[in-house]
Amino acid sequence: MENNTSFANRDKIRGACVTARNQGIKWMWIDSCCINKASATEESEAINSMFKWYREAQLCITYLSDVKKNDDYPGIDVFRRTYNDEPSEWFSRGWTLQELLAPLNMQFYDMNWTYMGTKRELAGSIAHITGIETRYLTGAEHFREASIAAKMSWMAQRTTTKEEDIAYSMVGIFGITMTPQYGEGQGAFIRLQETLLSSHVFDESLFAWRMPHPNAGMTFGARKDQWAAGEWGLLAASPDWFGGSGDIVTIADQSVARSFVMTPQGLRAPIQRPLYTGRIQSLDNFYGILWVTFVGTIPAMFGFQHIKKLLNEKAREDFAFTLNCYRRNASGRLENVEIYLRPTNVETVRYRKKIVLPSFVAKRIRCNKLGLSLDSVVNGGERIVLQPRPGFPGSD
Structure with missing residues (x-):
């Protein structure tokens, strides 16, 4: 299995290099092989710098190993998997959200390295799949103008191999930094929100979420003798709780600045x-x-x-x-x-x-x-x- 995976990665890297070289690009950075995860310092630097690297890249190449281009597929079906009717797995991963948002020039390729189009050209289909408005995908408006709740909603239902990466993969999207602490589990997402509270990007839509069902808190370990169904604090336990908050906005000139500070008990x-x-x-x-x-x-x-x-x-x-x-x-x-x-x-x-x-x-x-x-x-x-x-x- 490891050998198969290794060969698949080699083929993907080789295809990416050929594609880049054909466009006159001499250097390439690939997250799966260009981060020394044995070094905590290098890993932390990569996590906090990755968004910047994507943003400043001359070109970002996105390879969809589970999609085969078919000109007969309209709209969302452009990204349909070869083995079912769902969009490519790439759209359900946590780390790929910043890969989608950061680059100014982004190209999509199918499993055979057939060119599919740019992010701008495919913005309508991408917006339908992700819930991210086309104006943010095309660059007509910077996505950081969206509320915290809206940006959290873009991460809803995405998954990562390591639980903590749901939080770490969003630091660049919010323009903040966090020191990775693998092993903190669900606490990473709470720590992300605590960091937002004291950052320049904070807005009160951070509290505009809904539990998917009244007993959702129990899934995250809320003590039954202290918290009843439908009770929680101001900070959500998961970005999934923002799934219905993509339409929430903030209005800068109508907002009264208010302070929310974390204490050992909760938010003051x-x-x-x-x-x-x-x-x-x-x-x-x-x-x-x-x-x-x-x-x-x-x-x-x-x-x-x-x-x-x-x-x-x-x-x-x-x-x-x-x-x-x-x-x-x-x-x-x-x-x-x-x-x-x-x-x-x-x-x-x-x-x-x-x-x-x-x-x-x-x-x-x-x-x-x-x-x-x-x-x-x-x-x-x-x-x-x-x-x-x-x-x-x-x-x-």
Whole structure:
């Protein structure tokens, strides 16, 4: 088997060299044989530099060993595998996403080294397969203008041989660096998101994801005694959770910069919400007038206690948190995306003439849903949103 694989690689490398030489290119870099993986330093440099190398290459040659060109195949079928109706396996691998996005000049060849076309020429078919808009594939708009959620969605359902490479293969796409730590497993994707939080490319669409099903968290080792179905933190466990977020956008001039910082418990986030509104405010005004009019009446005193009770009850209610990112509603209008939080460990509201909003820790709930809201984003005090750490699937 190793010999067969070796011969296949030799044939692929030979074909690539011939193709490049025919176009006047004298030097070639091939990831499968030009990285010394025995050297941690060289491997780390390659992972963090690979995107740049692809970007600056005069030509990127993509060889599809499972595709045979057939001029009768339109659209998506241009890339159909020879042994089934699915697109080439190349489109389902994690590392090939940056190979697709980075190069300015990219050519596709089939299993017989027959020329198929350039990325620009085949952009429509590629967009249909990958969900990446043609404007990013053709270079009409730089793909880094897409939101974090959209870029994560491009990685959804892709796989890598090593679990950690799902995260490492995206560093160039986001324009960040990470030191590879093979053995950290699912933690690599969490670390990628933590790196994004403190980077210049951060936007709040990082939190605009949905679980594929309410029990998805259990697949990633969430403790059943601490996390119920549909509960998680702000950071996703997998890029697959962004599978439906490809249409989420950010608007720079409409966004209020907010800080989200990772702590040992979870993310410290600006999620304070107004409690003193509507019916509670009206009652407070009424009993305040009653207090002044009758100088400390017993009904007013009981009324203030009732308001305090209402405030404490409201402080423990689930609530929506509005993100600085958008998607279009049914009528095509852009609206803020909302996620849902549930307070835990809520301190008692202190109320007497001045309301002091309570401290609390929260969990994200209904993680298989995203809402839309026209409400403005509310800035306020910082609170902690708990974040589970991926563990062993099925752990208690």
